[in-house]
Amino acid sequence: MFDSLAEKLQATLADVRGRGTLTEDDVNSAMREIRLALLEADVNFRVVKSFTSAVKDRALGAGVVGQLNPGQQVVKIVSDQLTELMGGAARELSFSPRPPTVVVMAGLQGSGKTTATAKLARYLREQHGSSVALAACDVYRPAAVQQLVKVGAQAGATVYEQGADRDPVEIAQWAAQRAQAEGKDVLIVDTSGRLHVDEELMAELARIKRAVKPHDVLLVVDAMTGQDAVAVAEQFAAVVEFDGVVMTKLDGDARGGAALSVKAITGKPILFASTGEKLDQFERFHPDRMAQRILGMGDVMTLIEKAESAYDAQQAAELERKLRQQEFGLDDFLDQMRQVRRLGPLQSLLGMLPGVGKELRDVKVDERDFDRLQAIILSMTPQERRHPELIKGSRRLRIAQGSGTNVQAVKQLIKQFEQMRKIMRQVSQGRMPDLGALMRQGR
Numbered sequence: 001m002f003d004s005l006a007e008k009l010q011a012t013l014a015d016v017r018g019r020g021t022l023t024e025d026d027v028n029s030a031m032r033e034i035r036l037a038l039l040e041a042d043v044n045f046r047v048v049k050s051f052t053s054a055v056k057d058r059a060l061g062a063g064v065v066g067q068l069n070p071g072q073q074v075v076k077i078v079s080d081q082l083t084e085l086m087g088g089a090a091r092e093l094s095f096s097p098r099p100p101t102v103v104v105m106a107g108l109q110g111s112g113k114t115t116a117t118a119k120l121a122r123y124l125r126e127q128h129g130s131s132v133a134l135a136a137c138d139v140y141r142p143a144a145v146q147q148l149v150k151v152g153a154q155a156g157a158t159v160y161e162q163g164a165d166r167d168p169v170e171i172a173q174w175a176a177q178r179a180q181a182e183g184k185d186v187l188i189v190d191t192s193g194r195l196h197v198d199e200e201l202m203a204e205l206a207r208i209k210r211a212v213k214p215h216d217v218l219l220v221v222d223a224m225t226g227q228d229a230v231a232v233a234e235q236f237a238a239v240v241e242f243d244g245v246v247m248t249k250l251d252g253d254a255r256g257g258a259a260l261s262v263k264a265i266t267g268k269p270i271l272f273a274s275t276g277e278k279l280d281q282f283e284r285f286h287p288d289r290m291a292q293r294i295l296g297m298g299d300v301m302t303l304i305e306k307a308e309s310a311y312d313a314q315q316a317a318e319l320e321r322k323l324r325q326q327e328f329g330l331d332d333f334l335d336q337m338r339q340v341r342r343l344g345p346l347q348s349l350l351g352m353l354p355g356v357g358k359e360l361r362d363v364k365v366d367e368r369d370f371d372r373l374q375a376i377i378l379s380m381t382p383q384e385r386r387h388p389e390l391i392k393g394s395r396r397l398r399i400a401q402g403s404g405t406n407v408q409a410v411k412q413l414i415k416q417f418e419q420m421r422k423i424m425r426q427v428s429q430g431r432m433p434d435l436g437a438l439m440r441q442g443r
Contacts, residue, residue, distance in 0.1 A: 333420070
């Protein structure tokens, strides 16, 4: 996400950082480059003008001109302004002290609203321990109710539906009553996709809102549509007031114009972002963390949160014991590999690491390599996984045939595992491993 914008901004700011002192002309030149980068990223023209003016005023007003090493100050100013542009502090849903909290999802046809509804349900169940119900009020799109039933079940939510031949306002009212009777913490109402120019459907959305009195109305917009998404949000705001935005397909948006413009244009913050097709690829939108990602500073906090969600304290303690007693085997390696995969695609994890250059971020990680490694390990006997040094000759051939790979792949896995086990053993003993020697061995 934001790839082209990030590349241009980072190049411009690297040039600023590299100067011993800055003149006003240097600041003006940097602002021209930033302005061009934002416009090419499909950021609204009014937003670009306001943003660059604010950065310039702060940079000149902060007295960075003429100072030694002023680059870091300019980078901080740009980061702060990007954060402010996208909404400042992250905002959470407005949870009701008397459940159920009711959330209404609205948006255009094809914006990914039904999938976003299921993703939000899963997020609330996983992150807040909420009991979630979904109301199937999209009665116009063919098979929309069946789709919600399917993805709702995958998200671990209860789906309230009455088919496609009932009035959606009545369904929403009935679902709200049932959610309260069944003690649900949250009810998410999936409404029909509509055009902002469709007066009848917009009026229906307003009636649903009056009927269930939601604590939040979330507008789902497709980041891939760029400025069209911002225009839709602006027109929705004029007809049916909403409280925040769910930005879908943000992972496919290399430019980022919608995410950078929507708050400034509508005054409504982005609450959540969908970063992939899977139900777990959905996260709270943190403007400060997103600004840091764009500027190449990484997003360590999100990475830590992802790690904590997959963290098992008891398993970690057992892993430490095995390392210290030299009992770490291929079964343990496989468990660790699976935990890493639960954090999300490796490509996105690389983007969260500070200081990772474009060359490394652009490395294409083939997730199927994990599947091949898993197949090789699972083709071994329990004894071979505990003692991989036993794997020679005919054993290698049997494992290769069983995993659908070749003998060379089996040898390579065992060699890499032994090197990794040696590093982990040294680290667990408080010693700095000789990485140079290990790399020479790996050749």
